Amino acid sequence: MIQRNRLRGTAIVFVGVILSSLNLRAAVTSLSDIFNSVASSVHGFDISMIGTLPLISFAIFGLLAPLLARRFGYEISLLISMIFVTLGLGLRILAPTFIGFATSTIVALAGMAFGNTLLPPLFKKYFPDHIGMVTAIYAVLLAVSAGTPSIISSDTVNTLGWRFSLGIWAIVGLVAALPWLMQTVLNRQEVTVKISDKTRNSSHPHYQMKMTISIALLFGVGGMLPMYTMINWLPSYLATVGFSGHNIGTMMFLYNILGIGHSIIVPLVIGRMKHPYYLIVLAVFLQTLTFIGFWLVPGLSWAWVVIAAPGLLTVPAAFQLFNLRSKTAGGAAFLSSIAQFVGYMLATLGPLVFGWLKDWTGNYNFSFAFMILISLLTLTFGFTATLPGYVEDSQSKER
Incomplete structure (x- = not known):
């Protein structure tokens, strides 16, 4: 029973x-x-x-x-x-x-x-x-x-x-x-x-803050910030380089719908990988390539949109890391709450900084340079976030 x-x-x-x-x-x-x-x-x-x-x-x-x-x-x-x-x-x-x-x-x-x-x-x-x-x-x-x-x-x-x-x-x-x-x-x-x-x-558990912050920044800097920045600014940018409203709408649809593929694959494979950091390196490579492409070769934006979507595999990777790097549901909840707080706050700042740089300089050069720098920073956070261990491990292991 x-x-x-x-x-x-x-x-x-x-x-x-x-x-x-x-x-x-x-x-x-x-x-x-x-x-x-x-x-x-x-x-x-x-x-x-x-x-x-x-x-x-x-x-x-x-x-x-x-x-x-x-x-x-x-x-x-x-x-x-x-x-x-x-x-x-x-x-x-x-x-x-x-x-x-x-x-x-x-x-x-x-x-x-x-x-x-x-x-x-x-x-x-x-x-x-x-x-x-x-x-x-x-x-x-x-x-x-x-x-x-x-x-x-x-x-x-x-x-x-x-x-x-x-x-x-x-x-x-x-x-x-x-x-x-x-x-x-x-x-x-x-x-x-x-x-x-x-x-x-167990109202006062002690969690590893180094791991917590790394996963939060992976989710925020590597996922939420670039995603919401592109959702907010890519249509405007594509219009300035000559694409029609219909083509822009189709590109944004592709950008969103192609994310389903890595949303399925990444959670299934990341836990079985000996070196999950390779996934983060792949994501950074794809993101960096697409930002350079949009910036310097906008005529190929159809290709950059297709490549950009799997560059956001950092999002499902972070979702899975909430559980892979915790022993308990409480630890996973802690990771999830901190990561989503950091991620969504950074998501509000990304479009603002991108737009401010565009208005300040009168073009998109510094805006895309900013996005490339953000992508490269993800390599640092992603390395720590994918190291073996659990957020509940004693803090002495952080030292």
């Missing part, structure tokens, strides 16, 4: 992982293509401000996620996560003013930030022998959750209105909450007492 409940619980959690992963970007991408429709109905709507909320919210609330898990356990915390998503997405379509709209959006983003941070360490608890496979599924579904809402929103806004286009994702969030509710009820004693007591009794 105990074994049957355990298997049933694992199956429920797997469904929860799939449904939750599909909800971790909806508040952002469902809105991005219909700003003008929303602005016409919401008094004082500020596109610039609403555009900065996701990265800041993911950073701050992601840092708080381990505290939530320590208090309630991962299952209840993920239930709270999806409830926040549901409430935030549901309430913001009712807001007549931008203050209410932004506040509701922050609630939804808080829920998504909790999910961003807590799902990877959950894999260690429920799928210890299949972490790579589950991480690959998670990474792919993140890509799906980033692309699907924008397509549906843009297709339905003119026929059903923006409130339907945005509000439909509240229902998806509610559905994603159900597996975590079922798991909480199925194992209510273990979830609410055993896990909570265990985390409280």
